[in-house]
Amino acid sequence: MQTKRALIKLSGEALAAPDGYWLHPPTLSTLAEDIAAAARSGVEIAVVIGGGNVIRGARVSAAGWIDRATADSMGMLATVMNSIALESAINAAGVSARTMSAVSMPTICETYARQPALHHLARGHVLILAGGTGNPFFTTDTAAVLRAAELKCDTVMKATNVDGVYTADPKKDPTARRYDRLTHDEAIQGNLKIMDTAAFALAREAGLHIVVFSIQEKGSISAVLGGQGRATTVAP
Numbered sequence: 406m407q408t409k410r411a412l413i414k415l416s417g418e419a420l421a422a423p424d425g426y427w428l429h430p431p432t433l434s435t436l437a438e439d440i441a442a443a444a445r446s447g448v449e450i451a452v453v454i455g456g457g458n459v460i461r462g463a464r465v466s467a468a469g470w471i472d473r474a475t476a477d478s479m480g481m482l483a484t485v486m487n488s489i490a491l492e493s494a495i496n497a498a499g500v501s502a503r504t505m506s507a508v509s510m511p512t513i514c515e516t517y518a519r520q521p522a523l524h525h526l527a528r529g530h531v532l533i534l535a536g537g538t539g540n541p542f543f544t545t546d547t548a549a550v551l552r553a554a555e556l557k558c559d560t561v562m563k564a565t566n567v568d569g570v571y572t573a574d575p576k577k578d579p580t581a582r583r584y585d586r587l588t589h590d591e592a593i594q595g596n597l598k599i600m601d602t603a604a605f606a607l608a609r610e611a612g613l614h615i616v617v618f619s620i621q622e623k624g625s626i627s628a629v630l631g632g633q634g635r636a637t638t639v640a641p
Contacts, residue, residue: 456483507539569637
């Protein structure tokens with residue numbers, strides 16, 4: 406399908422340095438260049454990035470020393486850190502980017518609202534959406550699908566470490582089989598953990614395509630948008 410407006414879902418871990426530091430500037434720059442190239446091709450781009458390179462709310466709360474709602478709030482703040490870093494890198498790559506956060510912090514970035522967000526996209530800005538949904542207990546996968554539905558995106562591009570959806574982890578199981586195409590129902594019933602069930606269910610209700618691809622190769626975002634990269638499509 407031809408994509409006019411896409412939302413890219415990135416994991417926070419994609420920005421981490423090999424030594425474990427939360428941010429790797431060369432990786433950030435490479436990623437920003439790929440997003441900028443996709444924007445220059447005429448596709449309107451929104452981005453949701455997680456905060457797992459800094460903190461994972463569910464993991465922190467599971468340790469028992471802090472409640473889940475507080476831990477998730479900490480995770481939302483981590484996504485803001487990643488988002489403004491990515492915004493700066495995309496601007497440096499020569500394409501205008503704007504960060505909007507579901508958690509209001511007006512001295513740092515704009516507060517998310519649907520109409521101004523649509524305006525930014527229509528003007529050709531890369532829109533980076535921080536703060537998740539603004540509520541605890543929801544993953545950034547769910548936030549990505551929610552924003553894609555609100556902003557009338559054609560596609561959610563889910564960036565992972567593998568080139569699509571497999572029957573099992575291909576790094577652990579050499580017999581794992583790769584899917585070229587799935588329905589939302591098949592993804593949910595197969596318990597395929599590329600996205601959480603709530604995200605898949607919302608995508609099904611909104612009729613959104615989800616394209617799962619690997620972010621490991623340089624230029625992969627532009628390649629997939631151009632129909633050239635390897636990926637799995639999850640569609641109605």
